[in-house]
Amino acid sequence: MKSAGSNSPVWHPFTQHATAPSPINVASAHGVYLITPEDDMILDAISSWWVITHGHCHPRIVAAVRAQAERLDQVIFAGFTHEPAEKLAQALVELTPDGLTRVFYSDSGSTAVEVALKMALGYWRNIGAPRSRIVALEHAYHGDTIGTMSAGARGVFNAAYEPMLFEVMRLKFPHEGAEQEALDQLEAICKSEPVAALIVEPLILGAGGMLVWKAETLAEMRRICDRHEVLLIADEVMTGWGRTGSLFACEQAGIAPDILCLAKGLTGGHLPLAVTLCSEEIFEAHYSMDRAKTFFHSSSYTANPIACAAGMANVEIWKEEPVLERVRNLQQMQERRLARLGSDNMFTNVRQCGTIAALDLIVKDAGYLANVGPRLMEFFVGRGILLRPLGNTIYVMPPYGIDPDQLDSVYAAIAAASAVVQSGGE
Numbered sequence: 506m507k508s509a510g511s512n513s514p515v516w517h518p519f520t521q522h523a524t525a526p527s528p529i530n531v532a533s534a535h536g537v538y539l540i541t542p543e544d545d546m547i548l549d550a551i552s553s554w555w556v557i558t559h560g561h562c563h564p565r566i567v568a569a570v571r572a573q574a575e576r577l578d579q580v581i582f583a584g585f586t587h588e589p590a591e592k593l594a595q596a597l598v599e600l601t602p603d604g605l606t607r608v609f610y611s612d613s614g615s616t617a618v619e620v621a622l623k624m625a626l627g628y629w630r631n632i633g634a635p636r637s638r639i640v641a642l643e644h645a646y647h648g649d650t651i652g653t654m655s656a657g658a659r660g661v662f663n664a665a666y667e668p669m670l671f672e673v674m675r676l677k678f679p680h681e682g683a684e685q686e687a688l689d690q691l692e693a694i695c696k697s698e699p700v701a702a703l704i705v706e707p708l709i710l711g712a713g714g715m716l717v718w719k720a721e722t723l724a725e726m727r728r729i730c731d732r733h734e735v736l737l738i739a740d741e742v743m744t745g746w747g748r749t750g751s752l753f754a755c756e757q758a759g760i761a762p763d764i765l766c767l768a769k770g771l772t773g774g775h776l777p778l779a780v781t782l783c784s785e786e787i788f789e790a791h792y793s794m795d796r797a798k799t800f801f802h803s804s805s806y807t808a809n810p811i812a813c814a815a816g817m818a819n820v821e822i823w824k825e826e827p828v829l830e831r832v833r834n835l836q837q838m839q840e841r842r843l844a845r846l847g848s849d850n851m852f853t854n855v856r857q858c859g860t861i862a863a864l865d866l867i868v869k870d871a872g873y874l875a876n877v878g879p880r881l882m883e884f885f886v887g888r889g890i891l892l893r894p895l896g897n898t899i900y901v902m903p904p905y906g907i908d909p910d911q912l913d914s915v916y917a918a919i920a921a922a923s924a925v926v927q928s929g930g931e
């Protein structure tokens with residue numbers, strides 16, 4: 506596979522250019538496959554960083570984008586509106602949990618979370634009872650801007666920016682058996698000081714290592730937030746659009762958050778678009794003859810019409826194609842293959858949340874462990890499979906249309922990786 510060339514001026518995300526192999530050039534994509542200029546096929550088993558839900562270049566989304574691009578490309582969204590944004594917002598209010606009545610557009614998961622945090626603080630200030638304390642989960646990931654990094658876990662990824670990050674209260678991760686401890690801690694924090702908002706990734710923490718937690722714990726957190734009038738922000742940037750087995754993860758807990766962040770799968774993964782939905786109460790707190798209570802946030806491409814059209818096409822696919830059936834199908838296919846791999850004693854912490862399967866590779870060789878993620882990725886890509894482990898955590902998160910044979914090839918590669926590590930190298 507040909508590289509994009511080391512003389513490229515491009516600086517890639519989350520990439521150590523000194524050690525990373527040359528990037529792989531992708532010319533086209535179709536279904537679950539990425540296709541290089543040399544016609545090599547790479548099976549996209551992580552949905553191109555968790556965004557592609559219905560497969561690459563779904564014809565319906567392609568058609569919607571093409572039609573919209575010819576009609577209206579972009580327009581300022583302050584003082585103006587357009588049909589794609591209006592229609593999509595209406596559809597989102599209907600699809601999401603009850604009580605979320607207002608839709609604020611932005612363009613990435615990070616901005617959706619920034620908007621959520623600003624809405625929460627704005628709410629408390631505008632009702633005349635300022636609160637700024639945010640509570641977040643251990644191992645959380647909410648984005649890479651300063652505000653979202655602050656809410657996220659601290660580590661090597663953000664050590665350089667630490668002086669700029671604001672303090673949040675950190676809840677212990679409610680892993681199996683430790684749920685009550687996390688809940689007690691939340692209760693204690695809420696009692697000891699006014700908390701503006703609790704922010705969580707419902708049911709599964711993504712970038713933190715595909716850590717699964719229970720819907721009942723989320724339901725209990727909702728009750729604690731209610732008791733102490735704390736806003737609950739659900740960051741469903743990754744979990745939304747079927748990933749956890751239901752359209753939105755919050756449904757499994759039977760709860761509605763006060764603020765909901767969606768991005769990644771919102772356009773089926775075709776174009777960058779994000780939304781932050783909120784309750785009428787939060788909107789009302791900003792609704793005033795007093796200009797100082799305005800929600801002061803915008804980005805140049807707020808509600809870009811082409812992206813909104815892609816979002817609407819995604820909604821129509823959900824309504825008219827058997828997407829939930831595909832989701833359940835994938836869930837079962839993952840379950841069976843995980844069970845088989847689980848008996849390989851090179852793997853531990855085998856886990857699943859809806860369509861997402863994850864397991865940890867046991868690595869005894871400390872030299873290998875130091876750089877295990879990138880080394881595994883190189884191994885997989887060499888076999889035509891795009892997997893990008895988080896350290897020694899291998900996860901499979903493919904588009905929903907993947908067929909059994911394609912998924913088998915992913916698991917065959919994972920089984921082979923275990924053999925490679927066992928034999929001490931490639």
Ligand SMILES: *Cc1c(COP(=O)(O)O)cnc(C)c1O
Nearest residue numbers: 613614615646647648711742743
């Ligand atoms: C990916 C992700 C984000 C950030 O989204 P971007 O579009 O990459 O900015 C935020 N929260 C969660 C849970 C995510 O998985």
